[in-house]
Amino acid sequence: METNPENQEEIQDQDISKEDSSKQEDTPKQEDYEKKYQELQENYIRVHADFENTKKRLEKDKYQALEYAYEKIARDLLPIVDTLEKALQSAKETSGAEGISQGLELTLDNLHKVLAKHGIEGISCSENFDPNFHDAIMQVPAEDKQDGDIVQVLQKGYKYKERVLRPAMVSIAKN
Template structure:
């Protein structure tokens, strides 16, 4: 064999060896790229999962805050209006005191006048206690009829009064801490 053939053969062997090494290196690079892509996919999946947990956390935190606010509002309403039922029932007692006073108001007997004064004092004391607990009388006489606060029982002509002006109250209305618990039953002017 000549030297040229030997050199060519060696060059060919080296080229083949270099080609195989390059092919192996390319395979390794592809494997590494595949592993890198798998890791990227895993990281992307982890980020997505983390974002979902973060969103769930914020949602639950907001829901807890809303629930706390709702609970506080309900508690405040319970404090403000918890006595509504009993106060509403006590209004019947006030009504009966007022009816008693109306029945004996014009009596000329001194004993009856003293009884009237005593009942009036008890009624006023009773109303003061109710007021201390948030109960207020609804203003009616001389006011324009408002269906949010008044219940019209009748209409009647009245000189010197505006249309829909309240001219008589049959039953006093009351509100508890700004919320109407009983409308005033009234007679309204109609000209």
């Protein structure tokens, strides 16, 4: 069967247009590439921000670890300070132990100076009760004090820079 050359051209044009339309459907459009690029760019920005935040947090943690490096040893030294203070009080109450009390007093003063040099200091108990720095162990009647005022210090408290190593144990007034 012979085909007309015009018919043959028409058939070829139809085949070519079918191929072009199927190729256009199969290949991604420019818009798809732009969307994918935007998504990848946003992802990159998020990951980069997370990385920077993690880096800052690690720097802060490192700084705090260095800043509070003496905290553990300071806690371990507090019972020694307490023992020296009790020994000094006992030596002052004992007659004939003036030399011992002076030696204990000098030792305790030197220890307090070293602790203060490294940022460790006692918590003041002359003010009103503060739950951040004091532990109320008991309430006692005290007519000359207001409710909540510190009546007696049972154990001295200490702080290292801004952190409480050990809160002061106190008794407070109850009217």
